[in-house]
Amino acid sequence: MHGTFDAADIAIRARNVTLSLGTGEARTEILKGIDLDVARGESLAILGPSGSGKSSLMAILSGLERASGGEVSIGGIDYGPLDEDALARARRGRVGIVLQSFHLLPTMTALENVAVPLELDGRNDAFARAEKELEAVGLGHRLTHYPAQLSGGEQQRVAIARAVAPGPDILFADEPTGNLDEKTGHAIIDILFGRQKANGATLIIITHDPTLARRCDRILHMLDGRVVSDQRTADIRP
């Protein structure tokens, strides 16, 4: 396995992570023992067929969901003993997440969706910063629109602006270009990689796009709840 680093350089560490969901006969083993170290500042693409467990792994690594077994630590903090409040506090401002289903608040405008989390974090430049982030994703003209008044791709871009606005140490994105045309998709990816470089952030992207995967430092392939290959992009032949 690639990715064995000094403890201080590790952004994410997972050991024998398992996830089982459902009860009785419907109980399914979704993750079957994942071991993974991701270095600070590294970019990692997760590829694999539908249902292989990519989103489930991201949910656990980002702290949105609890593993059934094993250990997960982010930036040296062990998630296991933390209660929900402590976990939320540990993640706030340090972990940015862009999910497939955006999770925008329907009663807030695009600007408020990005600014309010910053405000809750105690930043007094929340609205100015949110406006800048929305301009960076090409939505300067949609600040006062509500999610229902935005296209899927525009909602995607609001979700990305919201995730990157606090300058997180670790950025997770689940198929960030899935709803975007090719040109907008490339622009969004440039923003994600730009942020990663500028902040020395760690970037983890689930994608079905091999070209996007190749822009990452490292590519992980999943199959049936397991990591079946883990390669540095520089070692992959063209």
Ligand SMILES: Nc1ncnc2c1ncn2[C@@H]1O[C@H](COP(=O)(O)OP(=O)(O)OP(=O)(O)O)[C@@H](O)[C@H]1O
């Ligand atoms: N709450 C649940 N109860 C039971 N099974 C679930 C639940 N959530 C997800 N699964 C199953 O877990 C497996 C992995 O799902 P996951 O969404 O992690 O896959 P994925 O690789 O991200 O797929 P995709 O590329 O389609 O998004 C799937 O077979 C899915 O049906």
